[in-house]
Amino acid sequence: MDSDDRIPLSERPEWSDVTPLPQDDGPNPIVAIAYKEDFAEVMNYFRAVYRADERSPRSLDLTAEAIAMNPGNYTVWHFRRLILEALNVNLHDELNFLDDIAESNTKNYQIWHHRRWVAQKLGTDASRKEIEFTKNILSLDSKNYHAWSHRQWVLQALGGWEDELDYCHELLEEDVFNNSAWNQRYFVITRSPLLGGLKAMRESEVSYTVEAILAHPENESSWRYLRGLYSGDTHSWITAPQVSSVCLKVLSGKRNFVFALSTLMNLLCHGFQPSQELRDAVDALRTPDDSPTDPDLANTVCLILERVDPIRVNYWLWKKSKLPQ
Amino acid sequence: MEAQVSKKLTLTQQCQRMVEYEVARIYDFFLRAPRSAQEFMLELQRESHIEYLTNGLNHLGPSFRVLDANRPWICYWILHSIALLGDSVDAELETRAIDFLNRCQDPDGGYGGGPGQLPHLATTYAAVNSLVTLGSHIALSSINRHKLYTFLLKTKQPSGGFRMHDQGEIDVRACYTAISVASILNILDDELVQNVGNYILSCQTFEGGIAGEPGSEAHGGYTFCGLATMILINEVHRLDLRSLVEWVVFRQAGLECGFQGRTNKLVDGCYSFWQGGVCSLLQRLSLDIDEQSVQPDAQEVGSSFDGLSTGAGTSQKVNFNDIGYEFIKKRPSSQPLFNSLALQQYILLCAQVPEGGLRDKPGKPKDYYHTCYCLSGLSLCQYSMSMEDSPPVPRAVTGPYSNLLEPIHPLYNVVFERSIEALDFFRGK
Numbered sequence: 114m115d116s117d118d119r120i121p122l123s124e125r126p127e128w129s130d131v132t133p134l135p136q137d138d139g140p141n142p143i144v145a146i147a148y149k150e151d152f153a154e155v156m157n158y159f160r161a162v163y164r165a166d167e168r169s170p171r172s173l174d175l176t177a178e179a180i181a182m183n184p185g186n187y188t189v190w191h192f193r194r195l196i197l198e199a200l201n202v203n204l205h206d207e208l209n210f211l212d213d214i215a216e217s218n219t220k221n222y223q224i225w226h227h228r229r230w231v232a233q234k235l236g237t238d239a240s241r242k243e244i245e246f247t248k249n250i251l252s253l254d255s256k257n258y259h260a261w262s263h264r265q266w267v268l269q270a271l272g273g274w275e276d277e278l279d280y281c282h283e284l285l286e287e288d289v290f291n292n293s294a295w296n297q298r299y300f301v302i303t304r305s306p307l308l309g310g311l312k313a314m315r316e317s318e319v320s321y322t323v324e325a326i327l328a329h330p331e332n333e334s335s336w337r338y339l340r341g342l343y344s345g346d347t348h349s350w351i352t353a354p355q356v357s358s359v360c361l362k363v364l365s366g367k368r369n370f371v372f373a374l375s376t377l378m379n380l381l382c383h384g385f386q387p388s389q390e391l392r393d394a395v396d397a398l399r400t401p402d403d404s405p406t407d408p409d410l411a412n413t414v415c416l417i418l419e420r421v422d423p424i425r426v427n428y429w430l431w432k433k434s435k436l437p438q
Numbered sequence: 439m440e441a442q443v444s445k446k447l448t449l450t451q452q453c454q455r456m457v458e459y460e461v462a463r464i465y466d467f468f469l470r471a472p473r474s475a476q477e478f479m480l481e482l483q484r485e486s487h488i489e490y491l492t493n494g495l496n497h498l499g500p501s502f503r504v505l506d507a508n509r510p511w512i513c514y515w516i517l518h519s520i521a522l523l524g525d526s527v528d529a530e531l532e533t534r535a536i537d538f539l540n541r542c543q544d545p546d547g548g549y550g551g552g553p554g555q556l557p558h559l560a561t562t563y564a565a566v567n568s569l570v571t572l573g574s575h576i577a578l579s580s581i582n583r584h585k586l587y588t589f590l591l592k593t594k595q596p597s598g599g600f601r602m603h604d605q606g607e608i609d610v611r612a613c614y615t616a617i618s619v620a621s622i623l624n625i626l627d628d629e630l631v632q633n634v635g636n637y638i639l640s641c642q643t644f645e646g647g648i649a650g651e652p653g654s655e656a657h658g659g660y661t662f663c664g665l666a667t668m669i670l671i672n673e674v675h676r677l678d679l680r681s682l683v684e685w686v687v688f689r690q691a692g693l694e695c696g697f698q699g700r701t702n703k704l705v706d707g708c709y710s711f712w713q714g715g716v717c718s719l720l721q722r723l724s725l726d727i728d729e730q731s732v733q734p735d736a737q738e739v740g741s742s743f744d745g746l747s748t749g750a751g752t753s754q755k756v757n758f759n760d761i762g763y764e765f766i767k768k769r770p771s772s773q774p775l776f777n778s779l780a781l782q783q784y785i786l787l788c789a790q791v792p793e794g795g796l797r798d799k800p801g802k803p804k805d806y807y808h809t810c811y812c813l814s815g816l817s818l819c820q821y822s823m824s825m826e827d828s829p830p831v832p833r834a835v836t837g838p839y840s841n842l843l844e845p846i847h848p849l850y851n852v853v854f855e856r857s858i859e860a861l862d863f864f865r866g867k
Binding site (some may be wrong): 338340427 | 447448450451495496497498499500502503504505506507508509512513516531534535537538541550551552553554555556558602603604605606607643644645646650651653654655656659683684685687688690691692695700701702703726771773774775776777780811
């Protein structure tokens with residue numbers, strides 16, 4: 114609201130019976146904020162109705178004014194919920210109210226928490242709107258943490274799973290480096306009641322991921338997703354031919370192979386038995402400066418990583434020191 | 439190579455390239471600068487930072503109204519930063535700070551974001567850490583521990599999580615702020631700890647890091663909170679520490695040298711603490727991680743958290759309130775898991791604003807939050823090869839040795855000495 118055409122509460126007849134309650138900041142507070150008059154006034158009136166526990170339509174309006182000035186005030190939101198319950202307000206209107214302030218406050222915890230509260234009360238009817246709403250926010254920022262959390266909550270609490278895997282695919286087509294979309298994909302394949310769970314999805318997901326890796330071997334997200342597909346199943350992880358073959362392909366390409374090497378390292382630490390082909394591919398990445406071939410492949414892998422991934426040199430040295438000698 | 443160039447870059451790639459370009463420009467400028475200029479660039483501008491910080495204690499402009507429900511946080515960010523810089527506020531400011539925080543304290547326990555606001559776990563953490571940082575008996579005695587304990591119990595959920603406030607959100611931040619406060623105040627008990635480990639465990643993702651809620655994406659801030667919580671409740675071995683290490687070391691960006699919060703996101707100075715803190719906690723657990731790595735897939739290992747318990751698998755009682763003490767007695771392995779010198783370079787050259795204050799990245803404005811967490815991260819780096827009670831060797835400190843900050847307690851993020859004094863003070867209670 115523009116402060117110029119705002120009528121102060123003290124000049125509004127409907128508020129004439131309320132005595133504003135100033136903040137008890139003490140005589141000489143630290144971190145004192147130089148409030149503008151309009152903000153201080155709204156908060157003074159808010160404190161008055163909050164103290165009196167006045168759950169009325171005018172209090173509801175006042176919370177909207179206070180929220181517009183500082184959407185981070187959780188006490189105001191909390192009181193607003195009490196009023197909404199007391200007045201039995203149509204919660205679809207409340208969602209519209211939230212829509213209006215959402216786009217400029219996409220990283221505010223309180224708004225999202227309030228939205229979840231409203232949607233929960235509305236029940237399954239709200240599912241479609243909430244899915245659409247988060248889609249809109251994600252179209253502005255496809256990694257918005259709150260929007261993803263809300264979307265996951267909606268799916269689990271209210272349903273709407275039908276198109277979720279397609280949606281993930283759509284976002285990954287647009288930006289395959291979007292780790293939030295990969296995370297959502299994992300959420301869907303492990304939790305959607307319409308799919309058969311991780312084991313049932315594994316084969317097709319591995320193919321999908323391998324393709325993504327080969328297109329961009331420098332993309333950490335797809336490698337981590339691949340590892341995630343074998344979560345809790347070490348045996349399959351170290352024996353799956355698709356896993357060792359994607360490592361081999363990327364290593365043989367001799368470009369962008371840091372994640373292929375670190376994946377290989379992970380496999381070796383879990384007891385993976387490398388083929389001669391794979392050994393040769395790793396060997397081909399050594400430079401004349403590297404020490405002579407080590408019979409232990411993991412040692413060689415660490416050695417190469419120390420050189421090509423110098424920011425993590427301590428980590429690779431540490432990993433190497435932990436290898437069985 | 440040609441094929442690569444002709445492909446259209448995705449948004450993630452474009453943003454990443456822009457930051458890399460900007461940071462590379464700064465590093466390039468630094469490398470070409472004469473030695474005297476280099477020395478100046480690497481110098482922590484203590485006086486400017488102190489001035490920026492002290493100004494904030496005394497006056498905040500009208501735009502700070504959006505933080506009107508976070509004032510104990512502003513106190514903490516500033517007071518902790520000043521303490522890290524080895525300075526302290528004068529007696530008058532200290533009295534004003536104690537008085538103000540007391541006005542934020544709810545009669546039924548806990549601290550709100552300002553006087554008269556509902557008590558909230560995050561602002562409770564900020565207020566308690568502020569008072570611990572001030573450190574005087576008056577400051578520490580002003581905390582109503584018994585009421586605070588009641589407040590913590592009210593926020594606790596059967597699932598093991600905590601709610602931020604009455605009917606507030608449940609997440610890993612809430613768990614950490616509740617457990618951290620209870621630990622330092624010597625009021626942590628079985629009832630508060632019940633099921634917390636299960637909740638945090640359900641938030642560790644397939645990537646290895648920890649998310650804010652079950653199902654969400656692994657994130658630096660929540661990973662610090664989750665890991666620190668698990669250590670404080672003596673259940674850290676239930677986490678998959680090996681995948682956690684593997685995730686966190688990859689959050690340090692090769693070119694920029696700073697940390698990112700999530701996979702394929704941009705670096706941000708504040709993660710110098712959140713991710714750096716995770717590394718530094720893990721560094722102290724590294725012996726224990728080895729134990730885990732020889733038993734793959736061991737989810738609920740009964741291995742001991744050495745010196746602290748005789749094993750999670752037994753019913754032996756653990757005194758939770760000793761953990762904050764005992765943890766820092768564990769000598770870290772000689773080398774940090776992350777690249778400490780590189781991170782210091784990012785903080786000093788890219789996050790530091792020479793006129794005072796620190797920031798997310800070049801092009802972003804400074805603020806108190808980033809000043810606090812960049813400095814906390816810098817301190818972690820400087821002490822990453824030594825114990826908190828002995829001065830680091832000069833080569834561990836980037837720039838002049840006068841850049842050296844005070845060490846912190848990595849589980850609470852308050853200055854080390856103050857944390858020990860507070861633990862001693864509340865132990866007697």
